[in-house]
Amino acid sequence: MSKNFWSNEWLKAQTKLSEIRQSLGTFPSPPLRIMRVSQLDADLLDNELFGMLKEQLLTAFGLFSPNFKETFEPELLAVLQFVLYRFSIYESGATYGAQLQNMKYRNEKRHVGGLQSTSADEPLSKFQRISYGALTVGGQYVWMRLNRLMTAQGWGELAENDIRRVFWKFMQKVENIYRTLSLANFLFFLYDGNANASKLNNPYETNCGHKYCYYCIKSKLIFEDGTWQCLRCGEEVKSVQRAIEIVNDDNGFNTNHVDGNAE
CATH class of the missing domain: 1.20.5 (Single alpha-helices involved in coiled-coils or other helix-helix interfaces)
Incomplete structure (x- = not known):
């Protein structure tokens, strides 16, 4: 076939391609799925970091006078929260715990359009970042100070x-x-x-053959000193492994894929 043939076919296809590109804006955006385990870990890390810094801060200022810490505790905590907010959410759009889990906040208002709106994550706007700080830092400080004032008087x-x-x-x-x-x-x-409403993320299979998410089963085994009774059959769970199912395709080849179906 000559080069002119392919050139003509390419020109004929331009109209159809243009229609397809324009129709992308009408396709609904796919739902955003974030692992709850990662969100939980990020929240725990943020709470642990704040708790550790809070304890050290109050201990340090408690050395000035016996009543200094009790009198100015709301202000000290507000300053600590503002510093953490300034160098995390305001700076990068993610808390320190979320950064460790490779997560961040995004501007959902810019992702409510068609399929093309999911091509790249839109960072939080300046208004959103300032509003977040005003509600979390300023709101908690005002609430704590008002409660102290009303109780004292x-x-x-x-x-x-x-x-x-x-x-x-x-x-x-x-x-x-x-x-x-x-x-x-x-x-x-x-x-x-409920857990059966969707597939498991990162599923693991117990020695009795039932499946759980990795975080749930590993945390149970850690807290129960290595042994735990399965919720499905009551058998003692001693070991877990990645849940992998072998699927035969139409050509007769075996394909391994992670099975995320909850039992």
Whole structure:
């Protein structure tokens, strides 16, 4: 075939290719799936880091005077939280724990379009980063300081028509609403977040033949001193291995792939 033939065919295909490119914007974006194990590990690492720095900070400032730490604890914790936020979320869009798990926050508003919107992760905007800091650092500081003020001055024991008493009751309602929403979120997870709803991420098989996610089974074995009873059959679990299933394709070849089906 001549070169002109391929050139003509290429030109004829341009119209169809252009239609395909334009239709990509109508395809829905695939759902973003992040391993819960990685999110849990990142949260634990962040809490451990903050707890360690908090203990050292309060111990150091407690040497100045006996009452210094108790009086200015909200301010000290706010400064510590701001420093961690400034050099993590604001700087790179991820906490230190998330960075260790190779995760980061992204601007979901820029990923709600068609399929082309998932080509690259869009970092958090400046407004989002500042809002995150204002809510987490500033919000926690204001809440802690207000609670200390109301407790120290006994706003809850004032007359019913006192404006401070009214504000105290409002704060109590806000706290109750927050706890109720947290409980509702947990109950929703129990209703719609069961393990059999989706495939396991990084599945491992026990010596009795049942499958669990790697984090769940390994943490159980560690906390139970190396032995644990299987939730499915009650047999004692002593060892686990990567769950791999051999699948025969249409050509008769054997293919190994990780089986993520929960039992």
